Amino acid sequence: MRTTGKLLAGLALALAMAGLLPRAATAADAVFPNRPIRLIVPYAAGGGPDIQARKLAEVAARELGQPLVVENKVGAGGILAAEVVAQQPADGYTLMLGASTHVTQKLLQPSVKFDPVTSFTHIIRSGFSPQVMLVKDNAPYRTVADVVQAARKAPGTLNYASGGIGSAAHLSGAAFANAAGIDLVHVPYKGSVEIVPSLIRGDTTVGFPVASTALPQLQSRTVRALAVTSAHRLPGMPEVPTLNEALGRQDLALDSWSGIWAPAGVPKPVVARLHAAFLKALDDPGVRDFYQKAGTIIDPTPTPEAFDRFVADETGKYRRIVAQSHFTLQ
Numbered sequence: 659m660r661t662t663g664k665l666l667a668g669l670a671l672a673l674a675m676a677g678l679l680p681r682a683a684t685a686a687d688a689v690f691p692n693r694p695i696r697l698i699v700p701y702a703a704g705g706g707p708d709i710q711a712r713k714l715a716e717v718a719a720r721e722l723g724q725p726l727v728v729e730n731k732v733g734a735g736g737i738l739a740a741e742v743v744a745q746q747p748a749d750g751y752t753l754m755l756g757a758s759t760h761v762t763q764k765l766l767q768p769s770v771k772f773d774p775v776t777s778f779t780h781i782i783r784s785g786f787s788p789q790v791m792l793v794k795d796n797a798p799y800r801t802v803a804d805v806v807q808a809a810r811k812a813p814g815t816l817n818y819a820s821g822g823i824g825s826a827a828h829l830s831g832a833a834f835a836n837a838a839g840i841d842l843v844h845v846p847y848k849g850s851v852e853i854v855p856s857l858i859r860g861d862t863t864v865g866f867p868v869a870s871t872a873l874p875q876l877q878s879r880t881v882r883a884l885a886v887t888s889a890h891r892l893p894g895m896p897e898v899p900t901l902n903e904a905l906g907r908q909d910l911a912l913d914s915w916s917g918i919w920a921p922a923g924v925p926k927p928v929v930a931r932l933h934a935a936f937l938k939a940l941d942d943p944g945v946r947d948f949y950q951k952a953g954t955i956i957d958p959t960p961t962p963e964a965f966d967r968f969v970a971d972e973t974g975k976y977r978r979i980v981a982q983s984h985f986t987l988q
Contacts, residue, residue, distance in 0.1 A: 690750060690928050694725040695919075699752040700739030701821075703730045705851035705951055707787070707916065711755050713949075716783065716944045721935035726753075731754050732849050735822025737763050737770050744772040748779065748923035750932060751828025756919035758779070763824040765980045775973055779924040779967040782936045783917035785949060785956040788888035789830050789867040791901065792881045794857050801905035802884050805864060809840035817843035819862040821850030821962055825913040830866040830887050831913060833979065837905055857881055868914055869953030870892075887912045912979075914954075915972070917965060930964050 659680035700706045708730060715726035731739040736759045737964050746752040760774045791802065799805045810817045818835075823846050831909075835842040837922075845862050847853065853865040854875045869892065875881045885901045886892055899909040918936055920929075922942035939945055940958045949956050959965040 659718075678796070684732065690931055691722055691724040693751065694727050695722065695750070696718075696752050697726050697728050698730055698731050698735035698739050698743050698752065700731060700733075700755065700757075700759075702732050702849035702851040702930070703848065706868055706873070706954075707755065707757075707850070710870060710952060710954060712739075713945060714936070715937040716938055717891050717945050719936050721938050722931075733844075735763055735825045735828070736760055737767070737824075739970045740774075740777075741771045743919070744777040744921055746921045748921045748925075750920060750924050750928035752921065752930070753781070754919045755916055756917040756969075757826070758914050758972060758976070759825050761969070762829050762980070765973070765977055766824040775966075777922055777971050778919040779919060779922055779929055779962070780969050781918040781929060781932050781962055782940075783915060783957065783959040783960070783965050783968060784936070784940060785886075785954050786913040786915045787885050787954045788872055788892060788913050789826060789866045790869050790876075790883050790895075790898070790953075791834070791885040791887070791896050792857055792865045792867065792872055792876075792883055793863065794860060795861070795880050795882050797882065799863075799884065800882075802899075802901070806838045806840055806905075809835075809838070809842060813841040814843060816840075816863040817845050818864040818866070819845050819853045819856045820866070821849060821853060822848065825850065826868065826912070827853060827866040829976075829979075830912050831864065833910060834866075834905075837901075837907055837910055852866060854881060856897060865914065873953060874949075887973075892953060894951075917959070934961050 699708050699711045715728050719726040731742060743752055743754040745776040764770055764774050773852060793799045820831060820895050827850060829848050848868050850871055852874060853867040856862040857865050858880050876883055882900045883895060885899055885904045887901055891900060902908055939959055940956055946956055959968060
């Protein structure tokens with residue numbers, strides 16, 4: 659009887675403990691976060707994407723009740739940051755500014771150690787950042803047609819700058835050259851922040867930085883905008899045509915996009931907490947005004963699952979573009 663009693667008591671204790679487990683996990687999730695969170699930005703400090711990420715992090719930190727510490731991890735067109743973040747614990751304390759660049763990098767370099775669809779938890783898309791086709795302000799090119807004409811007269815002598823192989827600027831430059839039927843030499847730099855200085859120095863002919871990176875130099879009139887890569891003209895640059903308009907095409911709308919990613923496998927309650935905080939931050943009037951002035955269109959995904967589907971769809975879209983355009987890593 660004593661043995662039976664002990665067994666029953668042990669079973670009761672086990673069942674009680676089992677009943678407590680779900681509540682303990684819920685309690686742990688409820689207190690997330692209880693320490694600072696890292697936000698890895700794969701772009702150089704001071705560039706448009708970095709500045710916007712810091713503004714967003716500042717407001718989201720207030721919602722989360724913990725600091726969001728921004729770290730710049732630049733290298734290989736965003737590959738270095740993505741490979742590092744993909745290997746971090748899936749606890750929600752390491753985030754990354756994921757972008758369309760990471761999709762194209764994987765397609766152009768299948769050997770990279772991450773997959774934009776399966777290696778990450780996609781928290782929320784923050785928005786779209788159209789790119790601007792720029793030349794130096796005193797360059798002889800006043801229109802896209804001028805660049806095309808010059809390139810056809812002297813094939814292989816004009817070049818374009820990008821923030822690295824597989825970056826948004828690389829993709830846009832290659833797509834433009836392919837659509838126009840011209841030969842432009844690709845000059846990859848270590849980050850997108852170097853595109854505009856290369857134009858000003860005269861080292862490169864054309865560049866396709868995101869609008870937020872180009873605006874200060876456009877305002878100081880050191881560079882000239884010839885076109886934008888968005889589907890429609892930008893409200894802040896109504897006089898600048900789209901690439902589609904300039905070339906009489908319908909397939910050159912290649913907006914860059916970005917959002918908050920974390921390593922794959924983050925618990926759903928933590929994902930929900932992060933999504934809610936960033937969604938509220940993106941609706942903050944100060945953030946909206948800041949992004950709008952930088953030329954970025956805020957367009958958050960309503961749920962993490964919607965961002966999952968978006969990244970998968972974008973991967974398919976860019977896979978078709980890369981295959982049709984015969985891009986290389988040169």
